[in-house]
Amino acid sequence: NAGVTQTPKFQVLKTGQSMTLQCAQDMNHEYMSWYRQDPGMGLRLIHYSVGAGITDQGEVPNGYNVSRSTTEDFPLRLLSAAPSQTSVYFCASSYSKVGGYTFGSGTRLTVV
């Protein structure tokens, strides 16, 4: 099993550009989440999903959109990139509402 796959691993964007961070899991997990990790801030929840067609906001949702059309995929869209969105982004999935999560290896995004 591949687990949770994130692409790309690295990305540089110019301010104002848009892009989609991809996340796919092959474990048939219902629960998926996106986090950003910044130095000294730990991981902060951006958006999460409890199943196909259902998403909700986390702690820091502004500037990001998500959709969940299939169980496997949970893409994160940056609508108009800003330098404040420079961060490492992690996607994670779980079999259970409150179970342990499996994390992807991350996408390092720099906005210039």
Added chain:
Amino acid sequence: SQQGEEDPQALSIQEGENATMNCSYKTSINNLQWYRQNSGRGLVHLILIRSNEREKHSGRLRVTLDTSKKSSSLLITASRAADTASYFCATARYNQGGKLIFGQGTELSVKP
């Protein structure tokens, strides 16, 4: 705001010593989870303790939970250089299914 706060922020010990990390949280929870993150990598789920449990073991890991004090501790016994990593606690609540909230982490350095 983040649910968990961890203490200490950084810990440096010698191989063979025990390492203790603490986590405090603010609201009632259904379970608390501990994760490890090696430098530049994704997070790995270590152990989950439910709110009705007081102690749990997994190999060299021992986790305690005190719901009256809203705190948890992670003990790593007989530390090895390979245990060098950041350790995060995260809390989950059934009525916020899919919303796993992380603390800021403890950076552990184990010197050979």
